[in-house]
Amino acid sequence: MNAKPLNSKQLLMEVSDFSFAFEEESPILNQLNFSLFSGECCLVAGASGSGKSTLALCLNGLYPDTVEGETKGNISCRSQNIADFPQGKLSQSVGVVFQDPESQFCMMKVEDELAFVLENQQAPRERMQEAIHSVLKETGMLDQKHALIHELSGGQKQKIALASVLLMEPDLLILDEATANLDPMSSFEFTRLIQQVRQKRNCAVLVIEHQPDDWMDIVERVLVIGKEGTLLADDSPDNIYGAGRPLLIKEGIHIPLSYQEDRNVHKNPPQMHGEKLITLQNVSFSRKNKSILQNINVTFHRGEFIAIVGENGAGKSTLLQLLARLLTPESGNVKLDGIPLQDWTERELRRISGYVFQNPEHQFITDTLYDEVAFGMKLNGEKEIDAKVQELLTAFQLEQFADANPFAISGGQKRRLSVATMLDDTPDILFFDEPTFGQDAKTTKELMRLITELREQGTTIIFVTHDMELVDEYCERVLLLLEGKTAFDGSPEELWSRKSLLQKARLRLPYSMRKERAYGIVN
């Protein structure tokens, strides 16, 4: 990368004694004071639920405009109070890219989506084509100009979300867990793209990310938000992750791997393989005439802890859904305990297995967190439900939200709730789609502890993940999907030695191994 000196500091945003509270609740953000300067790259670190996304939404004016909430203090952008910006004007200065790009799109095709953004800005028609061409070139997406958005990979969708924000020429670009759903290589490439954009445009970048490893050579400053929504620290990464480390540990915030010289990876001891539990024979599956999986032959054993990995769109979630009978194979068969999956009654299948969806909201069916956790227990006619619900809510640090609506909590809290609902009884099999995404260090550890405990009680754990550290630490077996086939099925250690396969599948080595086995741009 060509490091280009950034322009001298110019005040961009000023946050003064700023607090925000949802109606009749205690403040989420509490007396914040900080400034952002043009061209700088800041990381916002904070435990799950500390108010990072709320801050992003306040900075671009969506809060309090779109919710019942109250603010105190002031935020100004280029010395103008943001409350005085004409409607829609602030979002041109402060652009946000979210974790789920789909939530941002209104049109089917890439070029229509970008034209829609320009129309909303009332850009002159004759300049539209030129602007679209230029932003697609900048984001490396020119080839996809005529593509249908839903046919793009996760990384490509995220680049289109970025392109549509860049069309507004923002002074501040906020990335709210924008890489959380990307495969390891796409995530890394996205951070490089952001660095290029920032250098070219001199726009400030605010990164909200629990696992900021890929960002660490770009980030110049770290703001630490505490659990009470106060600003606990504002300093350089070296100071924050050096002298400030005890504070981060206390708050349960991830320390970037590059600052963890003494990282001691605890590996799960390998377990003896139990009997065959799920067998797939020649399983194929297509969506809309597009082949996703072809002739998959795999056997999962009782008590295994297995990760399914692969690039965005490789078919990981599809495979997990076929295993849980949420989808039916186009050809081939799936057997559970030797019995064809289609012969199991729905009730029995759901009793012995649990499924945690990639998007936690897909699981919520009641109006409170308490009811959500109690739902399965009531269905099974269990006793002492109240005590069990309280225990689970406490284990997942959700006890204070027992009466809250599942849709009105933070992203990380939603993910923990979706896992908690599956843990009332000890199931035989648990399927997890990205169990730990959006979690801080403390809740990741707690979640994995609970999953490991279940596994020790005999539960088979099959999960999809992009997190190679998790695979390295917890799994004894990893299944790699590539071009619709199982390209690898073996131990993580074996996989890490398959350099060209890793590269082809857009995976990266766990951090601890990268220095020894550098390849390409990764070291």
Ligand SMILES: Nc1ncnc2c1ncn2[C@@H]1O[C@H](COP(=O)(O)OP(=O)(O)OP(=O)(O)O)[C@@H](O)[C@H]1O
């Ligand atoms: N409901 C759907 N309709 C049409 N195509 C779909 C649908 N869901 C997924 N696909 C496509 O099927 C392919 C496999 O998707 P899947 O979600 O299984 O991949 P994945 O490996 O889990 O991806 P990611 O890592 O991005 O979550 C992708 O090309 C995707 O675009």
Ligand SMILES: Nc1ncnc2c1ncn2[C@@H]1O[C@H](COP(=O)(O)OP(=O)(O)OP(=O)(O)O)[C@@H](O)[C@H]1O
């Ligand atoms: N619509 C809402 N109504 C009431 N409270 C809410 C609402 N949305 C979020 N909250 C609460 O506000 C707090 C901050 O949420 P926010 O999403 O900003 O946290 P976060 O730091 O981004 O968390 P995460 O890392 O888990 O995504 C949380 O305690 C959450 O439960």
